Amino acid sequence: MSDPKLISKIPDGPLAEKWSKRKAEIRIVSPNNKRKLEVIVVGTGLGGASAAASLGELGYNVKIFCISDSPRRAHSIAAQGGINAAKNYQNDNDSIYRLFYDTIKGGDYRSREANVYRLAEVSAAIIDQCVAQGVPFAREYGGYLANRSFGGVQVSRTFYARG
Amino acid sequence: MLDLVIINGQAKGIIARNLVTGEIERFGAHAVVLATGGYGNTYFLSTNAMNSNGSAAMQAYRKGAFFANPCFAQIHPTCIPVHGDQQCKLTLMSESLRNDGRIWVPKKMEDVMKLRKHEIKASQIPEEDRDYYLERRYPAFGNLVPRDVASRAAKERCDAGYGVNETGLAVFLDFADAIKRLGHQRVEERYGNLFQMYEKITSSSPWEEPMMIYPAIHYTMGGLWVDYDLQTTIPGLYAIGEANFSDHGGNRLGASALMQGLADGYFILPYTIGDYLSHKFAEPKTDINAPEFAEAEKAVKERIAKIFAVKGTETVDSIHKKLGHIMWEYVGMARNEEGLKKGIEEIGKLREEFWKTVRVPGTNEEFNQELEKALRLVDFFDIGELMARDALNRKESCGGHFREEMQTEEGETKRDDENFMYVAAWEYKGEGVAPELHKEDLKYENIKIATRNYKD
Ligand SMILES: Cc1cc2nc3c(=O)[nH]c(=O)nc-3n(C[C@H](O)[C@H](O)[C@H](O)COP(=O)(O)OP(=O)(O)OC[C@H]3O[C@@H](n4cnc5c(N)ncnc54)[C@H](O)[C@@H]3O)c2cc1C
Numbered sequence: 001m002s003d004p005k006l007i008s009k010i011p012d013g014p015l016a017e018k019w020s021k022r023k024a025e026i027r028i029v030s031p032n033n034k035r036k037l038e039v040i041v042v043g044t045g046l047g048g049a050s051a052a053a054s055l056g057e058l059g060y061n062v063k064i065f066c067i068s069d070s071p072r073r074a075h076s077i078a079a080q081g082g083i084n085a086a087k088n089y090q091n092d093n094d095s096i097y098r099l100f101y102d103t104i105k106g107g108d109y110r111s112r113e114a115n116v117y118r119l120a121e122v123s124a125a126i127i128d129q130c131v132a133q134g135v136p137f138a139r140e141y142g143g144y145l146a147n148r149s150f151g152g153v154q155v156s157r158t159f160y161a162r163g
Numbered sequence: 164m165l166d167l168v169i170i171n172g173q174a175k176g177i178i179a180r181n182l183v184t185g186e187i188e189r190f191g192a193h194a195v196v197l198a199t200g201g202y203g204n205t206y207f208l209s210t211n212a213m214n215s216n217g218s219a220a221m222q223a224y225r226k227g228a229f230f231a232n233p234c235f236a237q238i239h240p241t242c243i244p245v246h247g248d249q250q251c252k253l254t255l256m257s258e259s260l261r262n263d264g265r266i267w268v269p270k271k272m273e274d275v276m277k278l279r280k281h282e283i284k285a286s287q288i289p290e291e292d293r294d295y296y297l298e299r300r301y302p303a304f305g306n307l308v309p310r311d312v313a314s315r316a317a318k319e320r321c322d323a324g325y326g327v328n329e330t331g332l333a334v335f336l337d338f339a340d341a342i343k344r345l346g347h348q349r350v351e352e353r354y355g356n357l358f359q360m361y362e363k364i365t366s367s368s369p370w371e372e373p374m375m376i377y378p379a380i381h382y383t384m385g386g387l388w389v390d391y392d393l394q395t396t397i398p399g400l401y402a403i404g405e406a407n408f409s410d411h412g413g414n415r416l417g418a419s420a421l422m423q424g425l426a427d428g429y430f431i432l433p434y435t436i437g438d439y440l441s442h443k444f445a446e447p448k449t450d451i452n453a454p455e456f457a458e459a460e461k462a463v464k465e466r467i468a469k470i471f472a473v474k475g476t477e478t479v480d481s482i483h484k485k486l487g488h489i490m491w492e493y494v495g496m497a498r499n500e501e502g503l504k505k506g507i508e509e510i511g512k513l514r515e516e517f518w519k520t521v522r523v524p525g526t527n528e529e530f531n532q533e534l535e536k537a538l539r540l541v542d543f544f545d546i547g548e549l550m551a552r553d554a555l556n557r558k559e560s561c562g563g564h565f566r567e568e569m570q571t572e573e574g575e576t577k578r579d580d581e582n583f584m585y586v587a588a589w590e591y592k593g594e595g596v597a598p599e600l601h602k603e604d605l606k607y608e609n610i611k612i613a614t615r616n617y618k619d
Binding site for chain 2: 001002003005006007008010011015022023028036037038039040041043045046047048052054055065068074076078079082083100101104106109111112113117118119122125126129130148149150152153154158162
């Protein structure tokens with residue numbers, strides 16, 4: 001039994017349907033009410049920046065904070081290797097399930113199934129979002145997005161920018 | 164941000180210091196999102212940016228947000244080795260290099276000795292005298308085993324005496340085969356920037372001689388405990404990105420941090436926060452003149468004054484460096500009960516030393532990076548101690564957390580699923596008081612739990 005102070009709010013139902021279920025239950029705020037609400041976001045790395053931009057686009061009033069001379073200089077810019085997504089562009093039998101499985105196994109069975117499955121599920125949309133924003137991902141000669149591999153996996157699912 | 168403001172149990176704003184003028188300011192809101200990154204710099208030397216820190220998470224922790232799995236820190240196998248005492252940062256060589264690079268040390272001790280004396284070069288050691296130890300131990304994944312596995316394997320070889328540089332703390336990452344197989348141009352396209360960076364730092368060319376690499380602190384899987392909606396145990400306070408603990412368990416896979424940060428920021432938080440805010444739009448704007456803001460501001464000002472008042476002789480960095488040594492020694496790549504207890508004790512002593520000997524020049528009312536660093540170091544002491552406590556509690560080896568008491572005959576991690584298949588969430592109980600442990604059980608209904616196997 002988990003500690004009563006830790007209510008994880010994991011939706012019930014089959015793994016693959018949990019996030020859809022939660023999204024359907026979540027109340028939403030109408031556009032004219034969003035304008036009345038303020039959200040503070042502390043941090044301008046990829047996490048904070050993507051959240052602040054999304055909340056701003058939705059219509060909330062967002063205040064964002066950082067401790068560097070420019071918000072762009074958050075630690076996130078140091079990333080060298082790339083970003084994973086279960087796109088299966090290499091046709092190497094990648095899938096949401098496989099990314100989910102690799103992540104749980106890689107984490108040595110100490111992460112939440114529901115969270116990790118959701119992460120794998122939304123991963124493909126991240127690449128679409130980034131491409132739409134103009135992220136200069138590396139591409140093959142023919143124009144397709146290129147991939148490479150990282151540790152703990154047997155497929156090639158990492159998108160990267162060529163140095 | 165130097166403090167979180169809570170009104171009626173809900174996160175309502177922050178206290179921040181204007182970095183240019185030193186002014187302490189109040190900001191109110193209906194909800195607060197922390198995306199403040201990881202706490203790897205507790206170790207002083209890490210691959211993180213110099214100003215990465217755990218302070219915001221610690222402020223939230225002290226105000227009631229639970230901190231989960233602090234002991235899960237990732238040690239990255241491929242970093243440029245430490246080369247002296249004056250260093251303040253370590254440089255990562257991307258994991259992508261392991262797509263084509265092969266990791267090895269010599270088989271023969273005499274070659275090791277010659278390498279250390281610069282009598283031979285790595286490229287002169289014949290193929291049959293090289294130990295490609297990852298390919299030998301983990302044939303199915305070879306050089307692409309996860310980071311914790313690769314790091315421990317490097318440590319194992321170096322502990323056995325096979326380290327290839329003067330300090331004995333380095334292994335080779337070799338591209339000769341890749342260059343032969345793919346040609347100079349293809350390798351250049353893939354890794355040219357990394358080769359250049361390596362050469363600039365070490366003045367050795369990876370085109371001619373293999374890189375020398377060694378593990379270093381890189382990422383922290385632990386962080387603020389969040390529920391499925393990414394909300395902490397404080398209503399209205401959310402944590403995303405590396406700052407939360409959510410998805411990576413005992414070890415994160417490469418290229419999954421950016422995936423998680425962007426998943427949280429683009430596609431999860433913007434939906435889930437609506438659930439909380441949908442109750443809030445009728446509420447008036449948060450009043451920054453509320454007594455809770457005044458109190459938090461006062462506490463921040465006192466903290467700053469207390470630091471200036473010490474007027475000792477030591478720089479912040481010199482004390483942080485000592486904390487780094489304690490962390491690496493006792494809460495590093497291999498941990499044991501005795502060492503962890505010693506570590507906690509040493510951190511306590513160093514904290515006292517800090518409050519007696521630190522010197523922060525200048526004033527609060529100006530751009531003062533020494534003050535910024537001092538404020539962070541105060542929090543690093545607490546994070547370090549919390550990491551050690553959590554590591555002491557977790558009497559199993561799991562992912563990046565390796566308890567020497569719990570290993571297989573082959574030196575692999577030995578989990579204890581019966582007793583430790585839980586998230587350890589720590590609740591702050593006051594200064595000088597031991598935090599309280601809460602457990603969230605982990606259930607695996609869709610995946611078969613197994614011992615990690617990267618051999619076949
Ligand atoms: C060298 C290196 C290479 C990496 N490469 C990869 C990679 O290729 N792929 C991958 O997936 N991951 C990689 N990682 C990991 C990944 O970069 C980080 O986990 C990720 O960028 C963290 O993003 P974040 O948005 O959570 O936080 P960060 O990018 O760390 O941003 C933290 C933000 O919080 C702000 N902040 C912190 N404290 C305060 C405070 N008290 N008040 C106000 N603001 C504050 C900072 O100014 C900053 O804006 C790498 C890490 C390193 C060190």
